Structure formats: C-alpha cells, structure tokens
Amino acid sequence: MDTAFKDNLDQYINKLQRIAIRLNGVRGAHPLRIGREGAAIAMRSARLFLSYCALVSLVRRNIELISEPFCVALVIIPVGWQLTDVKEAAKIILKDEKVRFYIHPETKSRRGWDIDPAEELIFGKLIIFATEGSPVHEDFELAATMRDRLRTCDVRHLRALAKLRGCGDISDNQAALIAEQPSERMEAIFRIGQPACRAALRLTELGPLRPVAEEVKHLDLSKGFGEAGDWAQELKKDLQDWRDGKLPWSDVDKGCLLYGPPGTGKTRFAAALAAECGMHLEATSISRWQSSKDGHLGDMLKAMYKAFAAARENTPCLLFLDEFDSIGDRSKFVSSYADYSIQIVNGLLECLDGIEGREGVVVVGACNHPERIDPALVRSGRLEKHIHFPLPDAQGRAQILGFHLPSLAEHPSLKEIAAKLPGKSGADLERLSRDARRVARRERRSVTIDDVRGKVEPLPILSEGYQLRVSIHEAGHALIAHALLVGHVERVEIFDNSENFATDIDAHGLTVMRYPSVPFQTRWEMLNRITFHLAGAAAEEVVYSDRSTAASGAGQSDFAIATEIAVEMVTRWGFGKSPYYLPGSINTSNPGELWRDHRLRAEVGEILQTEYARARDMLSGLKQTLVAFATELARHKRLQGDQLEKLWPVPSAPGDTEARNANRH
Known part of the structure; x- marks a missing residue:
C-alpha cells in the first residue's frame, strides 16, 4: 500500500x-x-x-x-x-x-x-x-x-x-x-x-475466553459393559502376555463383532478398548471405503487394503470397522450388483486372514443388524467373538451420566434420574449431559443436579382409566402365558409415572417371563408363543371392543415379535403350508422383500390372524378372571409370587382345557 x-x-x-x-x-x-x-x-x-x-x-x-x-x-x-x-x-x-x-x-x-x-x-x-x-x-x-x-x-x-x-x-x-x-x-x-x-x-x-482443554477422560471398561467389559479385560491380559513373549499370537482373539441398537456406545467402547490395551486405534467404516475417490470397485478395495496395511504398520493395533453389516451377505445380493458386492466380501475375507497375515492387529466390527453379515466374515479366526450391546439398564445409565458429569457422579439423585430414563441410549444420555452443561456454562457456574433434571422431559402421568387399560393388556399376556404353559410368569407390573416408573424398558406395563430351556421347539409351542404376544391387544378388544397402540409401533413390540416368529416358522422351520426350506431363498433381514413376497405374506397373515382369534376367544371365556386380575394389578401396580397364584383361573376354566388340548399336539 x-x-x-x-x-x-x-x-x-x-x-x-x-x-x-x-x-x-x-x-x-x-x-x-x-x-x-x-x-x-x-x-x-x-x-x-x-x-x-x-x-x-x-x-x-x-x-x-x-x-x-x-x-x-x-x-x-x-x-x-x-x-x-x-x-x-x-x-x-x-x-x-x-x-x-x-x-x-x-x-x-x-x-x-x-x-x-x-x-x-x-x-x-x-x-x-x-x-x-x-x-x-x-x-x-x-x-x-x-x-x-x-x-x-x-x-x-x-x-x-x-x-x-x-x-x-x-x-x-x-x-x-x-x-x-x-x-x-x-x-x-x-x-x-x-x-x-x-x-x-x-x-x-x-480474561481469556479460549476453551481450556479438559483432562482426557477414560471409560472404565470394568463397569457397565457386561460381557464386553469381561472380554476387554481378557484381551488386555492376552496382549500383554503376547508383548512379553509368553503367548503366541495364535492364542489371542483375532476379532470381535459388537452388535446392538444405535447409540449404545459401541464406537466409544472400541476407542476406550484401544486406550486400555495400549493399542494404536485405526478407525474407519464401510461407507468411508465406499466414498473413496469415485467409489468404483478398485477405489473401494484400495481403501480397504490401505486400512489393513496401516493397521499392520502400527501394531499392536485395533482396527475398528463401523457399519460392518453394510458389507452384506453374498447369498442375498441382488443380481444387478452381485459381482461388485461379492468381490468386496472376498476382498475383506482376504484382508482378515490373507497370506500376509495380521499379527498384532485385532479387528473390531460394529453393527446394528448382525444377521445381514456374510457368515464367513464372523466365523472363528475372523470376527469370532460376538457381543451384544443392549440399551443400558438403570445402573449403566447412571454410570454413563456420571462419566459425562464427573462432578455429579456420586450425587444420589443422579441414580434416581437415570432409573427414570428407560430406553435411552448412551448417545441420548451424552446429549442430556451436554445440554445440562450448556445451561451451567451460559450462567458461568458449575453444573448442578437441577440442570440435569431440567433437561429431562417429564413423563405423562397415567390416569386411573389409562392404568386400568394397561392392566387389562398385561393381564391378557399373563393369563395366556399361564394357560398355554408358555413359561413361568415371574411378575406383572404397570407404571403410572407418578409413584411407579419403568426402569427396564420404555413401556407402561411389563410381564416378566422365565422361559424353559428346551433342545428344540414344536410347531404348537411356537404358535403358543405367538398367541402369548398377541394376547395383550386381544384382552383390550375383549374388554373395550377396541385395541390401542400399546401392542405395536416399535421394533420390539408385541406385534413385531409375533410377526418375526411367524416369518421364521414359514421360512426357516418349514411350518407353513408346505414343509419346504431353501437356504437363502428369502432375505429375512429385508422387510421390504418380505412384504413383496405375496405367498409368504399370506401365510404369515393367516398365522397371526388365527392366533389373535385364539387369544381373543380364550380371554372371552376368562373375562371375569381377566377383569379381576387387572383390577388387582391396577391397585397394587405390581403382582408376583403368591399374589399371582391367587389370581390364576381354577382348573375348570376354559383356558385350562385349551392348554390341555395344546399340549396334546
């Protein structure tokens, strides 16, 4: 200038x-x-x-x-x-x-x-x-x-x-x-x-408003992770023995598949596992490979080989592969892109146990739908350990909140708050903690337990009418389970969200069962299971001449589970109208494909309609017992042990006759 x-x-x-x-x-x-x-x-x-x-x-x-x-x-x-x-x-x-x-x-x-x-x-x-x-x-x-x-x-x-x-x-x-x-x-x-x-x-x-780097926090893998935490401790010990020359690599687990619903902490667990074991973390995903360059076959394979090569160069290394289920199953690829997908699976198999080997590299995959993965990828020697990552229970939720809010980790009310958040994932709890910290940060003070409470959406309180309806629903499940000998009914609960709160699952009521351990199931036993799951909606129809949304609308709802059992009966066990079974002929992990299969849809629909009608007919004959059971449940909110024994129908009840007939098949 x-x-x-x-x-x-x-x-x-x-x-x-x-x-x-x-x-x-x-x-x-x-x-x-x-x-x-x-x-x-x-x-x-x-x-x-x-x-x-x-x-x-x-x-x-x-x-x-x-x-x-x-x-x-x-x-x-x-x-x-x-x-x-x-x-x-x-x-x-x-x-x-x-x-x-x-x-x-x-x-x-x-x-x-x-x-x-x-x-x-x-x-x-x-x-x-x-x-x-x-x-x-x-x-x-x-x-x-x-x-x-x-x-x-x-x-x-x-x-x-x-x-x-x-x-x-x-x-x-x-x-x-x-x-x-x-x-x-x-x-x-x-x-x-x-x-x-x-x-x-x-x-x-x-003064300086630049963010100050927080002390790095590490997850305690010994708490709140169940089977995954136990495996982490075993892997840590084996890796140390391998480093010390006391254990050959052939005796160390080669890989693990973490599966469960989104947001349960699979990715965070993998990162913490690498830190706990002193391993280099190489994190990638199937979609990242796919997006490499132009996404052509050569580009994706190159990205895949590059990830494994990087892991081998940085041993001991944990190679984390997210979205592992998107790799697919060779037996289920549609013809339009089967060649491409098959070569991707073959390339991954080569990386997992190819001629170059991968000593010092532990591969951890994470997914939501393990049934969609090619079986060859998850057999022994590859991703051989399979660990379910469920939504956290009340204790796990408290530990997650304590991890994200360390100043409140020992606050007694934090456990109470966590107990009233059933169905919340680790990601949900992290967001809740972040929102609470933001409130405190804006007011330039430390986070308090009231900040956490303020960010929890209050649950709707159930009126007496709603409580009775939920009680009718759960009573239907319990009575059919007892009558058809589906399993042992341990307890039945309802939650009014005022004095009683759900802690296990996000539901208004719960029938807790203990199923018998059997070497195999008969066709009639599978039908009984379907009848049991449909009994809640059937009970509502018997009493109210209508049913509510309580039996459907979610992946683990009554209707969803009943439908899954019916699909398996037809496609896997030969319990449909024809006893055929052709492996891979139906992609049971693709709901759209199942819906387009008109023959399968008709057979599944007939099974569900028949068993729903059976549940409704049985409960119609037990209507007086059904109402009495529900009334007691609405009064006490929880029934178990001797309380249940007093409410089961007498041997002459129609349900008992139905059960005896069922067991003769």
Missing part, C-alpha cells in the same frame, strides 16, 4: 468500502454511495472481510511471484483463523484467474500422509492454505515458489471494520486484544450498530 494510503484512514476506509461492494457481488454501472449503503454491503461477514483485507496485503507483497504463469504459493494461516474463510476471500480476489485453491490437512497419521500432492501440483497456479505450526507435505514445500504468513487482524483493518459496521472507535490496546481472538469471535465483537469497545472491555474483564 502507498504511503498516502497508510497515512489517511478515511481514504483507507473508502478503499475498503469499494472492496466491500465486490465482496457482496454488487454489479452496476454506478457505484453506491458510501454513506448510505456502503456499510450494509460490506458487512456480509466480519471475518471474511478481515480475511480479504489481509489477503490483499499478502498478494501485494508477492505480486510479482503470484503473477507468474506457474506458481505454487504456500500461505500460512495463524492458529484460530478459519482456512475456509481465507480460501473464499482468495476466490473473490482472484476470480478472473485460473487458480487452484487447496486447504492442507492439519495432521498426518502415524503411517504418514493420506494425501497425494501430485493430484494438486498438476495445476499451473496453486495456492495452498496451511495452519501455522502444522506439518506441510514435503512435496508442497519443495514445489513452493512463494511462502508467506497471512497477517490477520491488522489494527487498521479492525478500525475500518468498526467504522463500516457502526461499531464506533477502538483504542490501540482494545484493537490488540481483539486481534488475539479466534476468527469465530469477530461476528460477536463487531455486531452492526453495537460498540466494539464494549466487547473489548468484556474481554478484559473476563
């Missing part, structure tokens, strides 16, 4: 206002009047405006080098400044030039760079933006014809921005303090029409 421009602030502001017009994309034959419209146009973004000003200065300092037809410019951006803003500003300045802009990654993995500089260096003009202090690929350093540091937040730029936005004057000290702030804070400091000096004063009073 020339001397006169430096010495004259008003002239400098005029210059920036002309820049602002370009920033806003205004096009026209006549320039806008500065006083009336210039400020509004300039204030599209405070941090973009400052990036633009700093980049203009950098370009002027290096104009001769940047003007060369072949130029590789390495621009170093101060920490705390967004590289994307600088890149956008560069596009505005050099919009008429054929220039390639590239944001350099801030870190590299232990195995090296994941980028290929040759893909960028083919361009004649290349501008690379890198964060100060972060490593830069050696090839970019070698090819650079220009290297300069971006001087953001020049005092003159800040004062000009303040005047353009109507933020008043700022002193040298205030400007220096503002210049130390990260770019994200500029919008708050230079709010249109608000004094920037006030924001600077608050910065002085509050």
Whole structure:
C-alpha cells in the first residue's frame, strides 16, 4: 500500500468500502454511495472481510511471484483463523484467474500422509492454505515458489471494520486484544450498530475466553459393559502376555463383532478398548471405503487394503470397522450388483486372514443388524467373538451420566434420574449431559443436579382409566402365558409415572417371563408363543371392543415379535403350508422383500390372524378372571409370587382345557 494510503484512514476506509461492494457481488454501472449503503454491503461477514483485507496485503507483497504463469504459493494461516474463510476471500480476489485453491490437512497419521500432492501440483497456479505450526507435505514445500504468513487482524483493518459496521472507535490496546481472538469471535465483537469497545472491555474483564482443554477422560471398561467389559479385560491380559513373549499370537482373539441398537456406545467402547490395551486405534467404516475417490470397485478395495496395511504398520493395533453389516451377505445380493458386492466380501475375507497375515492387529466390527453379515466374515479366526450391546439398564445409565458429569457422579439423585430414563441410549444420555452443561456454562457456574433434571422431559402421568387399560393388556399376556404353559410368569407390573416408573424398558406395563430351556421347539409351542404376544391387544378388544397402540409401533413390540416368529416358522422351520426350506431363498433381514413376497405374506397373515382369534376367544371365556386380575394389578401396580397364584383361573376354566388340548399336539 502507498504511503498516502497508510497515512489517511478515511481514504483507507473508502478503499475498503469499494472492496466491500465486490465482496457482496454488487454489479452496476454506478457505484453506491458510501454513506448510505456502503456499510450494509460490506458487512456480509466480519471475518471474511478481515480475511480479504489481509489477503490483499499478502498478494501485494508477492505480486510479482503470484503473477507468474506457474506458481505454487504456500500461505500460512495463524492458529484460530478459519482456512475456509481465507480460501473464499482468495476466490473473490482472484476470480478472473485460473487458480487452484487447496486447504492442507492439519495432521498426518502415524503411517504418514493420506494425501497425494501430485493430484494438486498438476495445476499451473496453486495456492495452498496451511495452519501455522502444522506439518506441510514435503512435496508442497519443495514445489513452493512463494511462502508467506497471512497477517490477520491488522489494527487498521479492525478500525475500518468498526467504522463500516457502526461499531464506533477502538483504542490501540482494545484493537490488540481483539486481534488475539479466534476468527469465530469477530461476528460477536463487531455486531452492526453495537460498540466494539464494549466487547473489548468484556474481554478484559473476563480474561481469556479460549476453551481450556479438559483432562482426557477414560471409560472404565470394568463397569457397565457386561460381557464386553469381561472380554476387554481378557484381551488386555492376552496382549500383554503376547508383548512379553509368553503367548503366541495364535492364542489371542483375532476379532470381535459388537452388535446392538444405535447409540449404545459401541464406537466409544472400541476407542476406550484401544486406550486400555495400549493399542494404536485405526478407525474407519464401510461407507468411508465406499466414498473413496469415485467409489468404483478398485477405489473401494484400495481403501480397504490401505486400512489393513496401516493397521499392520502400527501394531499392536485395533482396527475398528463401523457399519460392518453394510458389507452384506453374498447369498442375498441382488443380481444387478452381485459381482461388485461379492468381490468386496472376498476382498475383506482376504484382508482378515490373507497370506500376509495380521499379527498384532485385532479387528473390531460394529453393527446394528448382525444377521445381514456374510457368515464367513464372523466365523472363528475372523470376527469370532460376538457381543451384544443392549440399551443400558438403570445402573449403566447412571454410570454413563456420571462419566459425562464427573462432578455429579456420586450425587444420589443422579441414580434416581437415570432409573427414570428407560430406553435411552448412551448417545441420548451424552446429549442430556451436554445440554445440562450448556445451561451451567451460559450462567458461568458449575453444573448442578437441577440442570440435569431440567433437561429431562417429564413423563405423562397415567390416569386411573389409562392404568386400568394397561392392566387389562398385561393381564391378557399373563393369563395366556399361564394357560398355554408358555413359561413361568415371574411378575406383572404397570407404571403410572407418578409413584411407579419403568426402569427396564420404555413401556407402561411389563410381564416378566422365565422361559424353559428346551433342545428344540414344536410347531404348537411356537404358535403358543405367538398367541402369548398377541394376547395383550386381544384382552383390550375383549374388554373395550377396541385395541390401542400399546401392542405395536416399535421394533420390539408385541406385534413385531409375533410377526418375526411367524416369518421364521414359514421360512426357516418349514411350518407353513408346505414343509419346504431353501437356504437363502428369502432375505429375512429385508422387510421390504418380505412384504413383496405375496405367498409368504399370506401365510404369515393367516398365522397371526388365527392366533389373535385364539387369544381373543380364550380371554372371552376368562373375562371375569381377566377383569379381576387387572383390577388387582391396577391397585397394587405390581403382582408376583403368591399374589399371582391367587389370581390364576381354577382348573375348570376354559383356558385350562385349551392348554390341555395344546399340549396334546
């Protein structure tokens, strides 16, 4: 910039206002009047405006080098400044030039760079933006014809921005303090029409507002993880023995499949497992492989091989593969893309136990639907250990909340809150903790138990009418289970959400069963199980001539379980109208495919309708007992042991006759 421009602030502001017009994309034959419209146009973004000003200065300092037809410019951006803003500003300045802009990654993995500089260096003009202090690929350093540091937040730029936005004057000290702030804070400091000096004063009073890195917290794998925690401790010991030369790698578990509903903490467990065992963590997913380059077969296989190669280079290593069920099953691929998918599965099999081996690499896969995975991938020697990750119970929920809220971990009310959150996943509880911390942070104080309570949505309290209806529903389940000898009814409960709360599952009522352990099931026993699951809705129809949504609407609802049993009867056990069984002929993990199979749908529908009618007919004959049972349940909220024995129908009841007939089949 020339001397006169430096010495004259008003002239400098005029210059920036002309820049602002370009920033806003205004096009026209006549320039806008500065006083009336210039400020509004300039204030599209405070941090973009400052990036633009700093980049203009950098370009002027290096104009001769940047003007060369072949130029590789390495621009170093101060920490705390967004590289994307600088890149956008560069596009505005050099919009008429054929220039390639590239944001350099801030870190590299232990195995090296994941980028290929040759893909960028083919361009004649290349501008690379890198964060100060972060490593830069050696090839970019070698090819650079220009290297300069971006001087953001020049005092003159800040004062000009303040005047353009109507933020008043700022002193040298205030400007220096503002210049130390990260770019994200500029919008708050230079709010249109608000004094920037006030924001600077608050910065002085509050001290540094940069987030302070919290002490790294580690999950205690010995608590709340059940079978997974036990396996983690065994693996840790085996790995240590392998390191010490006391145990051959052939005796160490090669892999594990973690499966369960979303949000239960499978990914977090894998990361904690790697830390606990002192292993390098290499985390990826099937979709990340798929999105590599153009997603062609060669690209995906290359990404897959690269992940396993990286794991072998960093042994001992835990290779975590998320979304493992999306790899599929070779027997269920549709013809349109079967070749592609089969080669992906074959490639993964080769990686898991190929000729190169994988000593020192433990593979952990995570998924929601294990039944969709090719059986060859989860047999012994591959992902041989299978661990179910269910939704956490009351104790597990308390431990998760305590992990995310360590200052409240020993607070007695935290367990009470956790007990009233059935059905919540680990991710749900993490979000609840985050919301509670946000409330405390905004008020600049420590988080309290009331902050947690305030973020828990209150459960609807059930009126006496609703309680009786739920009692009718659960009584239907219990009576049919007892009559058909489905299993032993241990207890029956309802929850009013006032004095009684569900702690195991998110439900208004519960019938807890203990099923007998049998070597196999008969057709009639499977039908009895279906009748039992449909009995709750049937009981409502018997008493109210209508049924509610209590029996459906979720993956583990009464109707869902009954349907799954009926589908298995037809497709797996040959209990349909024809005793055929052809492995792989039906993809039971694809609900859409099942729905389109008209023959299967008809057979399953007939089974469900027949068993629903049977449950309704049995309960119609037991209506007096049904109502008496429900009345007692509504009064006591929980029935078990001797309380139940007094409520079962006498031997002459129609249900007993039905049970005797059932057991003769």
